[in-house]
Amino acid sequence: MTTIWPQGMPRTLDYPDGTIADLLAGSAHAYPDRAALIDGDVQLTFAELYERSLRVAQGLREQGITPGDAVAVHMPNSIWFTVAYYGILLAGAAVVPVNPTQPPLALRRQLDDSGAVAVFTHPSVAAQMSEALEGSEAVRRVCLAPATAAAPAGDRAPVGFPVPTVEFDELMKAEAAPATAVDGDAVAHLAFTGGTTGVPKAVRVLHHNLFSNVLQVACWRSAALPHTDEQGHITLRHVAEARTPHHIPIGAATGISIAPLFHGMGMVSQSIFVVAGLTVVVFGRFDAVRYLDTIERLGVHAVTGSPALCHAVLAVPDVRERDLACVRLVSSGSAPINPAAAAELAEVFPNAVVSDGYGLTEATMGVSISPLDRSMPRPEGSTGLALFDTEIEIREMDGVTPVAPGRKGEVWVRGPQVTAGYLGHPELTAVQYVDGWLRTGDLGTIDEQGWLSLVGRAKDMLIYKGYNVYPGPLENILREHPAVAQASVVGRPHPEHGEIPVAFVSVKAEAETPDRAAIAEELMAYVAARVAPYQRIRDLVVVDELPLSATGKILKTELRRRATDS
Template sequence: MTVTELDYLPWRWPPAYDERPSVRDDRHDLTYAQLAGWVDATAAQLALYGVGHGSVVAIMLPNRIELLVAMLGAWRLGAAATPINPAFTVNEADYQITDADATVVVNDGPDAPNGGRPAIAVDDLWRSRPDPDVLPVAITSPDDLALLIYTSGSTGRPKGVMLSHANLSAMATMMASHLQITRDDHCLLVLPLFHVNAICISFLTPMSVGGRLTVLRRFRPLEFLAAVEEHRPTYFSAVPTIYSHLVSQPAEVITDTSSVRFAICGAAPASKQLLTATEQRLGIGLIEGYGLTEATCASTANPLDGPRKVGTVGVALPGQRVAIMAPDGTFQPTGERGEVVIQGANVMRGYLNRPEASADALGDGWLHTGDVGILDDDGYLRIVDRIKDMIIRGGENIYPKEIETVLHGHPAVLEAAVVGGPHTVYGEVPVAYVTPYPGTTLDVDELYARCRAQLTKIKVPVAIIVVDAIPKNPVGKTDKPALRQALQQP
């Protein structure tokens, strides 16, 4: 398979796939032929709303097959999809819909955010075409924009990561090769489908080789373990927080995991203790990997059969180059730390309408990750620090600037600084420090209410601490390391 074959697209599936099971959730259980038919019907419906080559379809749904159908329907017309976190507030959702210039929104119904655009309620999606003979010819090409996945940045406003079909095909090919995914594999999807991990690793990879997928609506430990026993998956991908919940179950909770060949751990650093405890508790091999949305999800992973070095995130996936770069642009030798940089067909096209940010990330021909790492003699990568001012809460990236912008909107807030505080389950959670304008009094309850109204629940600070002054470093910038250090103290 080459990275331009786009074998995950329904209209490219061979007839031999027709009766094979493809995807199911708690409402539907579809063969490949049934899924392809539903995609064609939805594409015909989207075309009536003006969706065509170069359009964008926004999809704001929880995990369910219809999210995948709407995405594939957009691709059937040469359009892109931008999946939206269904927990977003109206403010957050409308921003993404508007920034992406979505032609139409597929959502839960009339009360869901739509950014002022036409909307299709999920229960109104067509399952069959009124006129079976009328459907635009599929013109999807590798260079077409496929996904706009939004990720926050230092400016506080999320940026749309532009991923082409060539990017997606490259990622599906790399993962299928590295993890030896075949038509006999069955993935259990538990991560949210507004993330590229769930789309690429759990859905596109098995679909590209004739495998199957079971979609769970949400993660609940006992429900997840029951699903493993019932559906007999061969692999799944999750974040450290999920594994932490699983190993914390009472000893009497015993699950038959014999069908699982391996599980993937990514999106946030995991301790050696957690990785070891998970393998012992569940009796499965855990493969830790590393990547980011801008690289279409994954860039390194520990081998399936070769040595798995606990504490590393493995070796570069087939077709990718991973290097360590010094601040002056030269490459660091083995064992020396520097910024992790990546090359490969999986690297994004850039950020939507953000030429300066795109140039910063890609200008020298390498994707600059903002993460600090070390490569060992065998090519295994160890992540040792983060350049970016990011909080990772249970695998979800939270950028302090976005929260700080909301806090600064309160008329009594002079300064605001948000850092990650330690948490036994989620790893990090946002904690805010604020100072009032002289002569004013800050009402912390008002600040919490403001955050809850404008931010997703996971971004709302777990604590808002009013201080007389926020510490500064010698050049006058907020000393966030000092704030983090203070939170580490008992």
């Protein structure tokens, strides 16, 4: 297989010795007075971000946190989430990011599973944390972060905790001390994921996994290579012959942080933004109109988000009347974006490259990304090329036999970002991590040039009359219909045929009609005219909206339940 590659870029990176602490220190040295984070009226320069993080690290040490301890971050997106995150890492502890919207029982389970000894929380979600901590024998300290514009306190009453508390400001009163030195094989994140097996479990992301993946993605997005100066500071340097107007200019661009920071995409992107010297506007509860207003007002260069966010932006009535020419990069992640939506985004952001990507928590975050060079247009539906030093194989479901280029199979990944397995689950680790390779559970293809395309999860594939039916292509066809906003296809058990494809669809506001049965019939015929008979949609349900996770992924488990119950 002959693969293509971005012009001027090497296929492998020369990774310097270091950790995320060194990347933060490098940016503080290179861009000391440049704004790193903006959260309403609160701003931190890169120098201030580093200094505040060092203070929090020292404050944690004074609270009894030692290297290797697990510290949970239970907060909505805010400027203090990022400071807490770096403070934990600089203290030599492991970050346990937890979804702030989950109920106390689920929260308690994750705290127990990770062995967290301390927690950062926020006034808006403190009540859930307080309840989760009742009877806890592991957590011995809670730190309450202040409210901000991105993360307001709301109307919640003050909450007491069953363990000692310390205010965030108290931690920052500590004298800044050097970061705790950690080995590359030390744990950086204990990141929970349903992942390849469906049961939430903590993935052991090591420091060298995190450091490598941050540099892989940052160098790809900025057409750059790592550089270590005479003082040992690590930064990026552009590769002149590889740059396009769509690459993120180092130390000279603005972005918006919208992905949940407890999720791998948002959490790892913090350091990708830092090493690129990117000024980040921390965005709170998503509002598509306010989001577009912010892009126009600040002249934002790069926007990132999930397909659900992209669909919400496209649904804004005046989106095509706005001046969004400042945007040069639209990066979609957390789930594949369908070709129809990608084409619409290219119209709305006329000067931008729409870049899709693929990753998973078991591989730290990123595995493949579309090149940001318009002379290398990606095939429709592709999620890009494998990142530096990353191998992707498509294998039969036996997990051994490679398939020919263009044939469907299971996606396997190998690279420095592949993590150390699941905490406390050696049997699952042995199944998913084999001889340095990660079995992703995703189904896809790789063509002769190396473009990866996904067709769904192995567990999402359904068998109709003995034929394999993949939801992804059917969902893409549905989304191409001008009336469709979002679509998802699942299998419903059938006594004669095994499973039948059932679609759940939400329609655009301007296309709504009281006669949902007519819409369903029209859409089923639309698909039938474009696929083989065995691939046809056998039932279609029009819904007001599809159920989404906190990271914007469609909850297929819920849709399967609905399909089975109907």
